[in-house]
Amino acid sequence: MSKTLKPASPEPAIRVVMMPRDTNAEGTIFGGVILSLIDQAAYVEAMRQAHHRYVTIAMREVEFHQPVFVGDVLSLYANAARVGRSSLTIHVRVAARRRLDPEQTVNVTAAEVTFVAVDEHGKPCPVFT
Numbered sequence: 001m002s003k004t005l006k007p008a009s010p011e012p013a014i015r016v017v018m019m020p021r022d023t024n025a026e027g028t029i030f031g032g033v034i035l036s037l038i039d040q041a042a043y044v045e046a047m048r049q050a051h052h053r054y055v056t057i058a059m060r061e062v063e064f065h066q067p068v069f070v071g072d073v074l075s076l077y078a079n080a081a082r083v084g085r086s087s088l089t090i091h092v093r094v095a096a097r098r099r100l101d102p103e104q105t106v107n108v109t110a111a112e113v114t115f116v117a118v119d120e121h122g123k124p125c126p127v128f129t
């Protein structure tokens with residue numbers, strides 16, 4: 001397995017349409033849904049970098065700058081920020097294309113997700129051997 005991080009992909013790790021089931025009591029999209037998507041997008045990128053069992057150890061600096069609405073198309077761009085021995089940190093940027101104005105795409109939030117590669121006993125193991 002290569003010991004260097006692959007360059008970022010220009011394509012989103014995942015793209016998803018927000019549905020009525022994803023809303024909070026205000027009718028906008030529940031932040032927890034987006035956190036889950038960030039975790040998934042980061043996982044996709046982690047697996048592209050190095051195939052492992054991973055667990056999420058930390059998610060940092062999540063600040064929502066814009067609301068997200070039903071019918072918006074979210075694109076989650078993920079790139080590997082740094083690798084340690086057993087940890088791999090992925091930066092995720094979330095952009096929303098508005099259902100009511102497809103010409104408009106806004107940056108919603110960004111976050112860093114750190115995974116730890118684990119062995120069959122759940123113990124940390126090297127990302128790159």
Ligand SMILES: CC(C)(COP(=O)(O)OP(=O)(O)OC[C@H]1O[C@@H](n2cnc3c(N)ncnc32)[C@H](O)[C@@H]1OP(=O)(O)O)[C@@H](O)C(=O)NCCC(=O)NCCS
Pocket residue numbers: 055056057058083084085086087088114116118122123124
């Ligand atoms: C992940 C887990 C296996 C790590 O076990 P541990 O014995 O604490 O491991 P270590 O102290 O050796 O740390 C492992 C790596 O995590 C990194 N790490 C530890 N705490 C961290 C934190 N708060 N943020 C970022 N990285 C962290 C360490 O720097 C180390 O990285 P490195 O090997 O690249 O230097 C263990 O904490 C665990 O199972 N946590 C639960 C994970 C989980 O279930 N997540 C899903 C959500 S519930």
